[in-house]
Amino acid sequence: MENGKTILIVGGTSGIGRATAGLAAARGYNVVIAGRSEQKAQEVIDENALKGYPIQFISTDIANGKQVQDLVSQVVHMHGRLDYACNSAALDEGLGIRLADVEEEDYDHQMGVNLKGIWLCMKYQIRQMLQQGSGSIVNISSINGLGGAEGASIYSAAKSGILALTKSAAQEYATEGIRVNALCAGAFRTPMLEGVFTKTNAADPSAVEEMYKSVIPMHRIGTPSEAAEAILWLLSEQASYVTGHSMIVDGGFSSSMR
Ligand SMILES: NC(=O)c1ccc[n+]([C@@H]2O[C@H](COP(=O)([O-])OP(=O)(O)OC[C@H]3O[C@@H](n4cnc5c(N)ncnc54)[C@H](OP(=O)(O)O)[C@@H]3O)[C@@H](O)[C@H]2O)c1
Structure with missing residues (x-):
């Protein structure tokens, strides 16, 4: 039972x-979310408040190290400790642009959030977890991270x-009560994926969705709650002997290549 544990969900x-x-709140965790958008955060807070589940928000840009450090400090100030962290924040800008056409400032911007930002989150989360002598982190990667993808070289990198x-930190902190795992997400129905459908074919995004479904063995797009179930399991004590793992949750998409 995870009731009373504190979880920070970046993104x-x-x-x-x-x-x-939402799933963590329903299971009785103390939930703090972070991101840049006050408006989106308020929607999450209101949606869960209607069900009787409180969620707190701390405005944070993960490309900024001081803001990430302050984020972790504020969570600890609110709840006394940080048991679990899920680092789900990312941007998908630049998709569809081939490697040689990516501008240097766009590379820096994408990597500043998608890689450096996740490292900054881990850095300050782990520092707190070391003080506690326990903690668990799940970073959200992608099946793109297992190989490469046409038009997504920087995102995939x-x-x-x-x-x-994830694997390096898992080894470095394994004897200090800290587990670090990753989720390699396939296609999940979120604003990011809906945006990919539209950017790929603005006139007919549903045609892109059908193409995605046709190459996924389950022939459907995952629901965000299916990702959430895997994330909360990896974070929880039920996964107490799991660290350094990259869990693929993709409806079987990458199974023929593994
Ligand atoms: N959906 C898929 O099919 C899919 C597939 C593979 C991997 N993934 C990965 O899954 C994770 C979640 O993606 P999603 O589909 O849920 O995307 P999403 O709906 O676009 O959510 C992305 C989140 O990242 C936050 N974010 C972006 N830039 C940030 C920044 N600089 N600082 C703080 N927060 C920032 C956004 O919050 P604000 O806007 O409030 O800043 C938002 O909460 C990402 O790592 C993504 O790469 C998704």
């Missing part, structure tokens, strides 16, 4: 992070980097 204002926040950070 909890939308999509997979939002679903994870960041997602591969997250897997390396």
Whole structure:
């Protein structure tokens, strides 16, 4: 039973992070979400308040180290400790642009959030967990991080980097009560994926969705709550002997390549 544990969900204002926040709140965790959008955060807070589940929000841009440090300090100030952290924040800007056409400032911007931002989150979360002598982190990567993807070289590089950070940290802190795992997400119905459908074919996004479904063995897009279930299991004490793992949750999409 996880009742009373404190969980921080970075990127909890939308999509997979939002679903994870809702599920954790329903299970009795103290839930703090972080992101940049006050408006999206308020929607999450209101939606869960209607069900009787309180959720707190701390406005944070994970590209900014001082803000990430303050985020963890504020969570500890509110709840006394940080048991679990899910780092789900990312942006998908630049998709569809081939590697040689990516501008240097766009590379820095994408990597600043998608890789450096996740490292900053881990850095300050782990510092707190070391003081406590326990903690568990799940970073959200992607099946793109297991290989590469046409038109998504920088995004894929960041997602591969997250897997390396996850495995390295898992080894470094394994004897100090801290577990670090990753989720390699396939296609989940979130604002990010809906945006990919539209960007790929603005005239007919549903045609892109059908193409996605046709190559997924289950022939459907995952629901954010299906990702949330896996995330909360990896974080929980039920996964007490699991660390350094990259759990693939993708409806079987990548199984033929493994
Ligand atoms: N959906 C999929 O099919 C899919 C597939 C593979 C991997 N993933 C991965 O799953 C994770 C969640 O994606 P999603 O689909 O749920 O996307 P989403 O709905 O777009 O949510 C992304 C989250 O990231 C936050 N974020 C973005 N930039 C940030 C920044 N600089 N600082 C703080 N927070 C920031 C956003 O919050 P604000 O807007 O409030 O800042 C939002 O909460 C991501 O890591 C994504 O790469 C998703």
